[in-house]
Amino acid sequence: MAHIFNECQNYGFEILDDGIYNNKGVKLGQVGCTDGNWWVKRRYSVQQQYSNSVFDAVRSLSMVDVSTDSKSIFDEYFLDQPLEQLTGDKLQRLLERTELVTA
Template sequence: MTYIAHRQQPVSEQILAQAELQQYINQQAQAVAPEEYRSVEISFYDHEIYTNGQLIARISHDDSDFITQRWLVLVNDKEEFRANTWAKCYRYICTHHKDGSLPVQEPETPAATTGNEVMVQIFDACEQHGLELLEDGIYYKDEKLGEAGCTNGNWWFTRTDDATQQRILCNSASDAVWLVSRAELPECADFLNEYLQYRPLEQMPSVELKHLLDSAELLTA
């Protein structure tokens, strides 16, 4: 059975065609690999193929003019195979994955937090604490309390009244702003108690706890 997809079909025809395609996909999937492989529909023209919970390839559709083999297999965003039907692409993935000739899909790297996203998170946290975020730092009324930021995925803060201006790591923008917002640095024990009420110890990663203890030692120095 050959299925030909047209993007300009009337809506009712496209819905019917999609239903027929999905039914055919399910039948072919069961015929080729009853349980081992699974297709996840991202859109009508894009599918992700999984095995044992791992993404191994994608099936997409080429809308370029004068193309007869519009369905294609992508691994690591690189074209590996073309065919005139979705089922042939699916069969190609299953067959070549089983015999080990399908390239290995690399894990996707999470998108890095952009400068704009960092500023938005800090701005939102400042609003929650009644603070103002300006270009050079975090203010309460006209007084600069300190700064907060994120470098290489690590959140940090500095306080204006810290002579060393050391960047102290923390877990999030909310934590950074909360720590900057403390009007005065209390004694070490009080500081730890207050922070632990805000963030329970069991929720704190080891790296954050280490830096918290390090900062507490600085307060008593």
């Protein structure tokens, strides 16, 4: 837990009972270690993703999209239309976001 706390401080994140939050109070996700394996669970994900280190796990939370000004590309995809109907621009943004998440 101390490792997670130290890494979160480097990014200005706060650890609360239900997860890790940025300095604007937006939940980013959770980080933990099970049987010596670090994992991260992003805010809307249902699955844990294994990470090489606590540094990598917390760093990945710093890349979580927390924009609230308009619907994200994921909201547009999941709520409004099937993948086949996305415009070229929306599809490109979806692919770029996917690359960030899986990197």
